[in-house]
Amino acid sequence: MRRLSRIALPVLGAGVLTLGTATAALATTIVDDSTGLGYNGDVAVTNINNTVITGLGPGIGSISVTCTSAALTAGVVANGSSGSLKAVSLTGCTNNYGGSTTISVSNLPYTGGSVTHDPVAGGRDGYLTIDAPNAGVDVRAVLNLTSIGKTEICHYGLTTTTDLVIDLYNKTNANRPVTGNSHSQGALTGEKLQKISNPENTPGCPSTVTANGKYQVLTSPGGNDLTLAP
Amino acid sequence: MRSPFRRRGLVAATALALGGALFGAVPAASAETIPGFSFSKCPALPAGADPELWMCNVAVINGGHLDLGSMVQNITSPITLTYAVGFDGETGEQTVLVGALESEKFKVIDGIFGDPFFTAVYAKPEYAGFMDLQGGDILINLKFKLSNPKLGSSCYVGSNGDPIKLRMIFGTTNPPAPNQPISGEFPTEVSLDPLVYKATIVDNSFAVPQARNCGLLGLGSLNWAVDLYAGLPSRAGNSAAVFKQYLHSKTYAEMGS
Numbered sequence: 001m002r003r004l005s006r007i008a009l010p011v012l013g014a015g016v017l018t019l020g021t022a023t024a025a026l027a028t029t030i031v032d033d034s035t036g037l038g039y040n041g042d043v044a045v046t047n048i049n050n051t052v053i054t055g056l057g058p059g060i061g062s063i064s065v066t067c068t069s070a071a072l073t074a075g076v077v078a079n080g081s082s083g084s085l086k087a088v089s090l091t092g093c094t095n096n097y098g099g100s101t102t103i104s105v106s107n108l109p110y111t112g113g114s115v116t117h118d119p120v121a122g123g124r125d126g127y128l129t130i131d132a133p134n135a136g137v138d139v140r141a142v143l144n145l146t147s148i149g150k151t152e153i154c155h156y157g158l159t160t161t162t163d164l165v166i167d168l169y170n171k172t173n174a175n176r177p178v179t180g181n182s183h184s185q186g187a188l189t190g191e192k193l194q195k196i197s198n199p200e201n202t203p204g205c206p207s208t209v210t211a212n213g214k215y216q217v218l219t220s221p222g223g224n225d226l227t228l229a230p
Numbered sequence: 231m232r233s234p235f236r237r238r239g240l241v242a243a244t245a246l247a248l249g250g251a252l253f254g255a256v257p258a259a260s261a262e263t264i265p266g267f268s269f270s271k272c273p274a275l276p277a278g279a280d281p282e283l284w285m286c287n288v289a290v291i292n293g294g295h296l297d298l299g300s301m302v303q304n305i306t307s308p309i310t311l312t313y314a315v316g317f318d319g320e321t322g323e324q325t326v327l328v329g330a331l332e333s334e335k336f337k338v339i340d341g342i343f344g345d346p347f348f349t350a351v352y353a354k355p356e357y358a359g360f361m362d363l364q365g366g367d368i369l370i371n372l373k374f375k376l377s378n379p380k381l382g383s384s385c386y387v388g389s390n391g392d393p394i395k396l397r398m399i400f401g402t403t404n405p406p407a408p409n410q411p412i413s414g415e416f417p418t419e420v421s422l423d424p425l426v427y428k429a430t431i432v433d434n435s436f437a438v439p440q441a442r443n444c445g446l447l448g449l450g451s452l453n454w455a456v457d458l459y460a461g462l463p464s465r466a467g468n469s470a471a472v473f474k475q476y477l478h479s480k481t482y483a484e485m486g487s
Contacts, residue, residue, distance in 0.1 A: 054322045058427060058479035059287045059417075061363030062317045062324045096365045147366030148400050149416030190319035192282070203425050207481055208282040210319040 027230050028080045028117040028126065033171070034224040038078025042086070044220035045072045045186065048178045051090065051213035053141075055206025060148060063206060065101045065141070068092035070213060073220060080115035099144030106138040115168070117228050122175050124167040126228040128186070132158035139193060140200070154205035155198035164191050168217070170227045183216040184225045262420045262428070265290040267478040269485060271312040271330035281482035284316030286329070293474030294430065298374070298387065298394070298438045299464035301338055301353075305473070309333040309355060311370075314482075315363060324363070331357040335377060351378045351456075358393035368398040368431060376444065381452055385444035387462065392439045396471055398431035405435040406467035420476070427477045434470035439463050 032039035047070035057063045073087040086109045093101040112131040119125045130137075137157040144151050158164060169176035169185045177187045190210050195201065217226055272286035291309040295302060312329040335354035358371035373388030388394040402413040417429035440463040445451030456462065 052322060054317055054319075056283065056285045056315060056317070056481070058285070058425060059289065059477040060366055061315045061326065062322070064322060098365065145366065192319070203419050203422055207483075210283065210317075210322075212320065212322065 028115055029229045030076055030078050030080060030115065031227040031229050032219060032222075032224055033227055034219075034222065039219060039226060040077045041075065042220045043074050043076055043217055043226065044223075045074065045215045045217050046070065048181050048185065048214045048216055051188075051211065053209050053211050055209035057145075057152075057204055057206060060097075062096075063143065063145070064096045065093050065103075065143070066095070067101075067103070070215065075109075076115070082111070083113055083115070084109040084111045095143055095145065097143075097145035097147045099146035101144065102142045104140045106140065107136045110134070110136050112136075113163075115228070117230050124187075125170045125173055126168045128166045128168055130158065130164040132160055132163045134158040137193075138196065138198075140198075150204060152202045152204045153200045155196050155201055156193040156209060157196040159194040159196060160192075162192070164193075166191070168228050171225045172227075177214040181216055183218060184227065186215045186217055188213045188215070264420060264426055264428075265292060265308060265476055267426075267476075269312070269480060271332070272482075272485070273312075273314045273327040273329040275314070275316070275482055275487055276325070276327075279316055279482075280319060281485075281487045283319055284314055284482045284487075285479050286312065286314045286482065286485065287477060287479045288312050289475050289477045291473045291475040294472040295470075296472070297470045298460065298462075299469060300459070300461035303336055303338065303353070307334045307336070313361060316482075326361050326363055328357050328361050331355060331372075335375075338376070351376055351381065353377075353387075358388060359390040360393070366400060368396075370396050370398070372396060376441070376456065380446075381444045381456070382446060382448050384448035385441065385452070385456065387441050387456070387460070388439055389442060394436060394438055396433050396436055398433045398471065398473065400429055400431055403432055403434050406465075409434045409467045409470065412470065412472065414472075415474075417477070424478060428475070429477070430472065430474045432470070432472050435466050436469055436471070437464060437466040438469050 030039050051067040051070045053065045055063050067090045069091045071089045075084045075086055088105040090103040093103055095101050112134060113129050115126060115128045117126040139156045141154050167187045171182055171184045176185045178185060188211050190212060193209050195205050195207050218224060219226060267288040269286055269288060275284055289311045291305060293305055295304045310332045314327045317324045333355050335352040338351045338353045353374045353376050356373050356375055358373040360371040362369040371393035373386050373393055376385040400414040400416045402411050404411060412432050412434055414432040415430035417427040420426050420428045441453045441456035443450055444453045444456050
């Protein structure tokens with residue numbers, strides 16, 4: 001079960017990155033570094049390292065899905081409002097039970113969320129949230145658990161009141177997650193997805209999965225860096 | 231070479247304990263006779279643990295056999311293993327905690343010295359301090375307490391420091407000779423509400439250490455007798471564990487932790 005959950009979280013993480021809306025508490029501006037102006041358009045979010053989704057299977061322990069490639073496309077506006085997640089792709093996914101995993105995302109585009117400029121000393125420059133609960137989110141994972149002879153099909157979404165959060169880092173932030181990567185970045189750290197009702201679900205699906213990954217964020221087209229500013 | 235004296239009770243007890251760790255089951259509407267499950271022995275969660283990311287598992291091993299060296303024991307009464315598994319949501323690090331390994335003692339032999347009345351030997355499996363779950367494999371260390379008036383109260387095969395290390399799998403083993411490959415059975419759902427799995431896990435690649443502390447005052451004066459009878463120590467490839475088990479699991483969030 002955990003396996004499915006793990007997969008779902010990476011997908012959600014990507015979705016969070018793509019969604020952007022203005023926050024009421026702090027002024028937020030998404031700036032295109034190539035022009036110095038506010039950016040309205042699509043952004044491409046791609047993984048820097050592996051995306052890992054983890055959940056618990058009954059009796060067998062943690063199911064960990066590792067995806068070598070993650071890409072998503074999101075639409076943002078300069079003030080962070082009206083963001084949407086348009087496309088999500090997680091590929092090259094394997095699990096720790098010797099099998100492959102496929103992940104797909106339904107009901108795109110996802111809307112609803114916010115980007116907040118909220119710098120933390122020694123840490124992020126801001127964060128992106130996807131509002132929860134969110135009835136539209138549906139991440140489907142098919143886990144081939146070879147060593148135990150099982151295939152689990154699981155659907156995950158955001159059913160609690162805890163938003164999905166991705167920390168955002170400007171490219172100039174010395175504390176960005178992957179300093180060897182010179183671009184603006186996002187980090188998904190232990191964010192949760194919950195199993196949602198679906199007739200496809202098999203009994204062994206993890207009830208909750210967590211997602212972890214680090215990503216770069218660039219304009220699309222253009223490939224320019226973005227800066228999160230007041 | 232196996233000893234001509236075969237003891238099924240000891241082996242069975244160990245096997246049951248291991249099997250229980252893997253699966254849990256709950257009564258269902260099927261024709262299958264499913265054992266009952268109690269979560270009263272679930273270990274307490276570590277400080278700061280997220281109940282949504284921790285699960286307690288109750289495995290009941292009620293069939294199979296365990297062969298330790300020359301001792302062979304059919305599992306005829308349940309062995310119950312209660313254990314928790316959880317992971318850190320940020321690091322993914324898994325932790326396994328054993329709450330209890332419960333078993334009756336098994337008669338290993340009617341009389342280890344040939345006397346069925348005064349020298350019958352019983353063995354009871356005990357947890358030996360380590361358990362892990364790795365990609366479908368169940369790793370658990372066991373020791374067996376042997377009881378008999380002449381063996382004293384501290385006679386063991388295996389210890390926490392020198393345990394019987396089992397790595398149980400659902401698939402087919404690849405043991406050293408003279409053992410041949412044996413196969414388990416993948417888990418299947420025998421009840422959906424509550425969710426209960428049935429499976430068989432196997433290992434015939436483990437070694438068995440020699441007896442210790444057997445005899446008057448636990449001084450080991452009869453270690454030789456147990457070793458001679460059981461063919462201990464036994465190198466890998468001469469022993470086997472086959473555990474038929476049921477498993478039932480709940481997250482700690484479901485249990486209200």
